[in-house]
Amino acid sequence: NSNEVETQKVKETGVRALFSTLRDSLDEHYNTREIVIRHSKDITFQSKKLIYIGHRIINSSLDAILKEAAEKHKEIFQLFKDICVHLSGVNYFRYLRNMSNGFQEYTEAMAFLRYLEHGDLIKKDEIEANLLDESGNKFLQITDLDYVLGIADLTGELMRYAINSVGKGDHTRPLEICQFLRNLKAQFSLLNAKPNSPIGKKMEDMKSNLQKVELVCYALTIHGSEYPKEFYEFIVSEHSRSSESIYGH
Template sequence: MPKNQSGGQRNGGPKRRQPAVALDEDNPIILAFTKYSNELTQKHDRHERIVKLSRDITIESKRIIFLLHSIDSRKQNKEKVLEEARQRLNKLIEVNFRAVALELRDQDVYQFRAAYSPGLQEFIEAYTYMEYLCSEDSQNEVKCVSDWQALQAVMQYVEDEPPKPKDEDGNEVDTALSTPAEESLKKFQFFVDPTEYVLGLSDLTGELMRRCINSLGSGDTDACMETCKALQHFYKGYISLNCQRARELWRKITTMRQSVLKAENVCYNVKVRGGEAAKWGATFDQKPADDVDEGFY
């Protein structure tokens, strides 16, 4: 005999459904949560739009870097390649970064930092690599690239002019008598985070290492030596930073160290083998010891 003879209900009968209570749309709590929901939806949509723009910037920046690596002293195509790369980089600044700046306008940029960080770092890598190649032909011994403030000064924008009003016949109305406040256009900018600049600039060393190896293949041993010196200067500056708690920067410095050793191995082959270094290549089979302390472990 079952212990409960009331159909399995402890209270002695089937449960009755409570009638649905109509929500009061004018309730302050309901209004507050509706507002929060709309804000989160708008933030999510803005985040997705910025991610798509950043993806386009990343893809185009990688293509520009690949274009810059096509420079060959034997083909004498440096000026042509640099001019094309400069135009494509300016287009990224005027179109893609302008669109991101419009999305971030009047917003907390650090809330959306993860959305545009990959594209910004890849762009900084391409932009500084183009500047380094441009400075190779200069008379100055020290090669230089733009700092984050110079890059910030480039990414300044002005609102588009509003369309002029038209009359019934479709002719533009003269607005010369409008007030100065109506004529003034608002300015805005894309914020270049100094941290993102440091991370993006550290990726430049990988391209310089490839530049060093490619120069060996084309027989331009002077470029090998100059590029190796630039890599050593970059590495010396980065290991002087206190970055024990900055995991991403520490990982990039470790990769930078590998690039410096590869470039030094190329220069060693050039010094030892001379003109035959290009035939031997730049093999790098040795790995640095784990117990070597460079000041950032």
């Protein structure tokens, strides 16, 4: 209609037909890209929420958290299902770039929950196993790169977890996390990433996260040196109990 009117203004040559065709093609492509970007943003946002849920481990039971996470995961699952029709065939790679952030944050979230539950590193196919259709087939794949970058970001969350643990008087958790991060860093270092590559840049963040956790462990040792550990833990838990009672949670 309005497009038809306007195309009449173009002189009647092959150009008009040619460009009308090109316009429709371009519009469709832009539109699909837009949808993918939106879904990726939504998945990123919801995955961040999943991570927030995980961090409540400080004040909640693991069971309660996993239950809440499973609810939130349903929403994310639906987002993946909705977008996968636009990512079929050649379009998977064509629009993957626009989906990449979503995959990475999802990886980070799933890896964090896995660490809370089992204390180990989630594998890529274990993440993908959450993305099965009715017939039990994987409907989306995460690229190796997105998996690795997501795991690199996990170290930031573990650093935060270690610091929060200290606040609760938990001395062993930071040491565990410290060792886990050291192993993770060793594995990453064997990936042979160039310093300016995406992984290379993330490795700088990982290094700094590990150093922060090492500083936490150091501080625990230094402070723990002046009095018995049990006494310290008692004070801490007393203190948190009394401040909790004020706000009733």
